[in-house]
Amino acid sequence: MTDSVYKIIELVGTSDVSWEKAAENAISRASESLRDLRIAEVTAMDLHVKDGKIEYYRTKLKVSFKFEGHH
Template sequence: MSEASVYRVVELIGSSSDSWEDAARNAVREASRTYQDLRVAEVVMMDVLIEDGDIIAFRTKLNLSYKSAAD
């Protein structure tokens, strides 16, 4: 029988004062401190926080998959 790969998915929200790309990068960077063997990040949603008519933060929601040892 061939070995099967198992992947887990976590939902993350990254933020940045500069861009959605930096927000995604921040989320992946932080996730890499906890999860091993990161594989794919799917952008699910992007939004901004607004204060007094100005954008104060870009936020990117990701579904991030990582390879998991078979249970």
């Protein structure tokens, strides 16, 4: 195995369906511009309430991907 370095960023996904869908939305969007996503750790889940009802769910993730810096 070669030595590797991974970068970690934080993302927040939203969904009007569920926390799982919010996480899926964040990963799906991130994978459009980031290559080689490896691990996503859910660090927080909350929701936005309006007029006594859930308006949308939010899932905060720490996502790691392989860092490909130039020498």
